Amino acid sequence: MSTKSNGTHSKTIKVNYLARVEGEGALYVKVRDDAVEEVKLKIFEPPRFFESFLRGRDFTEAPDITARICGICPIAYQMGASHAMEDACGVTVNGGIRDLRHLIYCGEWLESHALHVFMLHAPDFLGYQGAVEMAQDHPDIVKRGLELKKVGNEVMALLGGREVHPINPRVGGFYRAPTRRELDGLAERLAWGRDAALETLQFTATLDFPDFEQDYEFVALRHPDEYAILDGRLVSNRGLDVPLDEFLDHIYEEHVEHSTSLHAAMKARGPYMVGPMARYNLNFEQLTPLSQEAAHDVGLGPTCLNPYKSIMVRTVEMIHACDVALDLIDRYERPDPSYIEVTPRAGVGYGCTEAPRGICWHRYSIDDNGIILDARIIPPTSQNQKVMEQDLWHFVEKFMDLPEDDLQWKCEQGIRNYDPCISCSCHFLDLHLDRA
Amino acid sequence: MASPASTSEKPKLAVWKFASCDGCQLSLLDCEDELLAVADAVEIAYFPEATRAEVEGPYDLSLVEGSITTPHDAERIHKIRRESKYLVAIGACATAGGIQALRNFKNVNEFVALVYAHPEYIETLKVSTPISYHVFVDFELQGCPINKYQLLELISALLNDRRPNIPPHSVCVECKRRGTVCVMVANGTPCLGPVTHAGCGAICPAYQRGCYGCYGPKEAPNTAALADEFLRLGQDHAAIARFFRTFTANAEAFRKESVAHEHEV
Ligand code: SF4
Numbered sequence: 001m002s003t004k005s006n007g008t009h010s011k012t013i014k015v016n017y018l019a020r021v022e023g024e025g026a027l028y029v030k031v032r033d034d035a036v037e038e039v040k041l042k043i044f045e046p047p048r049f050f051e052s053f054l055r056g057r058d059f060t061e062a063p064d065i066t067a068r069i070c071g072i073c074p075i076a077y078q079m080g081a082s083h084a085m086e087d088a089c090g091v092t093v094n095g096g097i098r099d100l101r102h103l104i105y106c107g108e109w110l111e112s113h114a115l116h117v118f119m120l121h122a123p124d125f126l127g128y129q130g131a132v133e134m135a136q137d138h139p140d141i142v143k144r145g146l147e148l149k150k151v152g153n154e155v156m157a158l159l160g161g162r163e164v165h166p167i168n169p170r171v172g173g174f175y176r177a178p179t180r181r182e183l184d185g186l187a188e189r190l191a192w193g194r195d196a197a198l199e200t201l202q203f204t205a206t207l208d209f210p211d212f213e214q215d216y217e218f219v220a221l222r223h224p225d226e227y228a229i230l231d232g233r234l235v236s237n238r239g240l241d242v243p244l245d246e247f248l249d250h251i252y253e254e255h256v257e258h259s260t261s262l263h264a265a266m267k268a269r270g271p272y273m274v275g276p277m278a279r280y281n282l283n284f285e286q287l288t289p290l291s292q293e294a295a296h297d298v299g300l301g302p303t304c305l306n307p308y309k310s311i312m313v314r315t316v317e318m319i320h321a322c323d324v325a326l327d328l329i330d331r332y333e334r335p336d337p338s339y340i341e342v343t344p345r346a347g348v349g350y351g352c353t354e355a356p357r358g359i360c361w362h363r364y365s366i367d368d369n370g371i372i373l374d375a376r377i378i379p380p381t382s383q384n385q386k387v388m389e390q391d392l393w394h395f396v397e398k399f400m401d402l403p404e405d406d407l408q409w410k411c412e413q414g415i416r417n418y419d420p421c422i423s424c425s426c427h428f429l430d431l432h433l434d435r436a
Numbered sequence: 437m438a439s440p441a442s443t444s445e446k447p448k449l450a451v452w453k454f455a456s457c458d459g460c461q462l463s464l465l466d467c468e469d470e471l472l473a474v475a476d477a478v479e480i481a482y483f484p485e486a487t488r489a490e491v492e493g494p495y496d497l498s499l500v501e502g503s504i505t506t507p508h509d510a511e512r513i514h515k516i517r518r519e520s521k522y523l524v525a526i527g528a529c530a531t532a533g534g535i536q537a538l539r540n541f542k543n544v545n546e547f548v549a550l551v552y553a554h555p556e557y558i559e560t561l562k563v564s565t566p567i568s569y570h571v572f573v574d575f576e577l578q579g580c581p582i583n584k585y586q587l588l589e590l591i592s593a594l595l596n597d598r599r600p601n602i603p604p605h606s607v608c609v610e611c612k613r614r615g616t617v618c619v620m621v622a623n624g625t626p627c628l629g630p631v632t633h634a635g636c637g638a639i640c641p642a643y644q645r646g647c648y649g650c651y652g653p654k655e656a657p658n659t660a661a662l663a664d665e666f667l668r669l670g671q672d673h674a675a676i677a678r679f680f681r682t683f684t685a686n687a688e689a690f691r692k693e694s695v696a697h698e699h700e701v
Pocket of ligand 1: 164459460501582
């Protein structure tokens with residue numbers, strides 16, 4: 001990593017391997033005569049070709065196979081793929097099975113957000129290289145974070161069988177539904193988790209945030225009755241409001257030379273943001289009352305336009321996830337059977353859910369025997385790449401005079417604001433890098 | 437950023453990533469109760485997913501996640517080997533080539549053309565190979581994902597110069613130990629348990645599902661006998677080929693069995 005001044009007029013910020021992100025990426029900013037000339041978020045994650053090898057597989061295999069795109073958000077892939085297959089086969093999953101899906105998803109949000117808030121993001125604000133280093137001076141904060149993460153993982157492990165790549169979710173529902181008694185133990189833990197998340201929000205509110213509000217188009221799912229996680233329409237603050245099958249009419253994906261992941265943008269308006277900030281700004285009123293109140297108490301209104309504050313937004317979502325999970329457990333009745341039989345038929349199906357990092361969109365076509373003919377997946381991080389670069393551009397423009405080490409660190413942090421999951425974003429692409 | 441030489445006396449641990457989903461290295465961060473103790477016992481010298489800090493090699497223990505899929509990575513692994521006292525491959529990607537080894541059965545150029553606007557930018561090898569294909573590996577920990585307790589056992593064993601206690605038997609043994617009724621005998625559910633390496637704790641059968649082999653083949657598995665059983669249970673050859681060709685498709689025993697059934701289709 002380096003920040004270099006060439007004479008007085010130009011400097012470059014280069015980070016050859018971004019730390020505390022999931023996957024392999026690099027950063028390159030070039031400034032000349034006090035103007036930003038070039039910004040590149042380089043992604044060099046190797047190709048894995050998921051869409052290609054899904055062809056010829058059975059439709060029931062898609063959830064387990066696509067889970068392997070990302071070890072941090074496997075539920076997002078399992079749910080997206082399952083919904084798409086159910087959609088193709090004309091099946092809707094509701095009631096107790098849907099509640100279980102909602103519950104396990106809350107577990108994934110909690111696990112993933114706690115990982116990011118405490119271990120990947122907080123060290124930036126407090127000036128540590130990582131959470132282990134931070135633990136020496138702030139053991140209580142790190143321990144609380146690990147425990148919160150563990151609560152999320154306990155939900156995953158009980159409902160899913162294990163934390164990474166759960167084995168229980170399937171097309172149609174679950175192989176086995178937990179008993180009431182099994183869930184009771186979780187409730188106690190989630191109640192603790194909710195309190196811990198509330199305390200965490202107080203902590204995040206004390207952090208120093210650069211003055212950096214941006215004007216974004218936010219895109220998220222919207223559901224009529226809940227803060228959307230599992231399903232809904234795709235909406236934005238600039239007028240997008242479409243069902244899943246029309247999404248591709250409104251965006252395009254571009255293969256740019258410096259990134260192995262496709263860049264997505266809105267055809268009509270350009271870059272857009274997905275993820276916690278998008279959900280929060282679009283669906284604030286649907287957060288549980290406790291989460292809204294907690295946000296108000298720390299001065300976070302229904303609008304948040306500073307990406308550095310995403311650490312607070314993620315924490316509000318942790319409160320929300322615990323709250324919702326507790327409610328789901330409270331009214332749980334064990335569904336019997338634990339899944340709906342899904343009979344294949346030729347067709348196209350769509351699925352989209354709110355992964356911790358934002359919408360993760362799937363489309364599959366299958367034949368009469370349920371064999372996959374074609375697959376297309378648009379993960380959250382490839383959609384955020386353009387705004388990440390835009391943020392860097394604006395940030396460097398505004399804070400060019402910061403000491404160089406500081407500026408470089410803030411730029412890295414600017415990327416980590418998005419909790420980018422590079423493994424997800426490059427589930428299919430690679431490209432030759434110009435390493436000049 | 438400069439890479440300072442180590443200042444501590446503790447053994448140095450490094451975590452490296454190749455083509456993977458990050459799930460195996462996440463297992464280390466998922467050791468919520470043990471992580472700080474591990475960080476006490478070793479110096480986390482290189483683990484970019486967790487820290488910006490980088491300490492120069494040599495390393496006492498390198499954990500390697502992911503498979504080799506690019507010419508650049510095929511070079512990089514040699515450098516890591518040279519810098520590591522012990523090198524351990526973790527997970528199905530690193531020990532068998534992972535799910536991305538499905539390319540090994542097809543023409544990779546077709547794969548590329550299918551998803552690229554600019555195939556000319558792409559630099560990728562025709563096959564996805566395990567770490568042991570390229571360098572000597574001191575230990576292989578199987579699983580997609582690995583079991584975090586086995587990972588802890590492995591770290592502590594290697595740093596104390598003893599052999600890790602990782603039982604080589606099949607998932608069936610774990611089922612018996614857990615007291616799970618056999619899903620194949622009781623419900624006629626096809627299950628890869630008899631040929632699959634233990635380590636997961638036999639989770640799938642406990643959730644009323646057949647094992648899908650994500651820990652890869654156990655030592656000397658009788659895959660042909662199991663495939664015959666699957667045929668008797670009503671599976672066709674195409675389905676059997678898929679069973680053996682998923683998360684550890686390139687592991688020798690599974691590869692052979694899937695190819696045999698592919699030819700029957
Ligand atoms: S073995 Fe499985 S869990 Fe581990 S990195 Fe590879 S795909 Fe992920």
